[in-house]
Amino acid sequence: xxxxxxxxxxxxxxxxxxxxxxxxxxxxxxxxxxxxxxxxxxxxxxxxxxxxxxxxxxxxxxxxxxxxxxxxxxxxxxxxxxxxxxxxxxxxxxxxxxxxxxxxxxxxxxxxxxxxxxxxxxxxxxxxxxxxxxxxxxxxxxxxxxxxxxxxxxxxxxxxxxxxxxxxxxxxxxxxxxxxxxxxxxxxxxxxxxxxxxxxxxxxxxxxxxxxxxxxxxxxx
Ligand code: GRF
Numbered sequence: 001x002x003x004x005x006x007x008x009x010x011x012x013x014x015x016x017x018x019x020x021x022x023x024x025x026x027x028x029x030x031x032x033x034x035x036x037x038x039x040x041x042x043x044x045x046x047x048x049x050x051x052x053x054x055x056x057x058x059x060x061x062x063x064x065x066x067x068x069x070x071x072x073x074x075x076x077x078x079x080x081x082x083x084x085x086x087x088x089x090x091x092x093x094x095x096x097x098x099x100x101x102x103x104x105x106x107x108x109x110x111x112x113x114x115x116x117x118x119x120x121x122x123x124x125x126x127x128x129x130x131x132x133x134x135x136x137x138x139x140x141x142x143x144x145x146x147x148x149x150x151x152x153x154x155x156x157x158x159x160x161x162x163x164x165x166x167x168x169x170x171x172x173x174x175x176x177x178x179x180x181x182x183x184x185x186x187x188x189x190x191x192x193x194x195x196x197x198x199x200x201x202x203x204x205x206x207x208x209x210x211x212x213x214x215x216x217x218x219x220x221x
Pocket of ligand 1: 010011012013014015016017089090091110111112137176
């Protein structure tokens with residue numbers, strides 16, 4: 001049987017992509033990566049993909065008339081890669097709602113906050129400014145609403161007295177690196193599905209996000 005085919009979109013250094021590749025190398029994520037695409041030709045994620053012999057694609061948004069034209073071309077090329085599933089791993093663009101429609105239920109994103117808190121940018125700073133006792137990361141299905149699709153699972157950390165924006169981000173990142181491969185594993189195995197409205201795990205709706213534990217397991221939220 002062929003492995004689920006995965007495309008990844010990333011704009012930056014690609015540490016979450018690296019975590020996905022490492023999980024596959026360890027035999028914990030039985031998938032095939034068919035494409036890593038970026039809106040930034042100099043993204044570290046593209047270099048990581050090249051080193052792993054994964055096809056890459058860099059598209060420059062400035063060479064398209066508008067966002068929709070860029071997104072339609074991007075999604076066409078992703079479809080042409082044969083990808084079954086799409087992972088946004090630090091893809092720093094808002095996607096056109098109509099262009100992404102064919103991928104709803106097959107596309108997940110990692111976001112560094114406990115959604116629905118702090119959609120968009122500067123999540124660590126905003127959590128600190130709000131005086132939150134807890135912070136975290138969420139993996140959610142992508143819908144037309146920015147960082148607003150149904151949340152599948154979350155990892156939490158306590159905010160510590162010495163945390164500033166950088167320290168908090170650095171403490172959260174290793175958890176992101178475990179959360180994203182684990183959720184992709186659920187989706188790729190077919191245990192996690194989209195029922196047209198939200199996530200189903202083993203056929204049961206998830207009324208609240210799964211809690212991702214420090215031991216790498218999921219528990220009901
Ligand atoms: C991560 O914090 C991710 O949650 C956010 O962007 C960052 C990407 O980091 N969406 P990297 O490029 O995967 O290292």
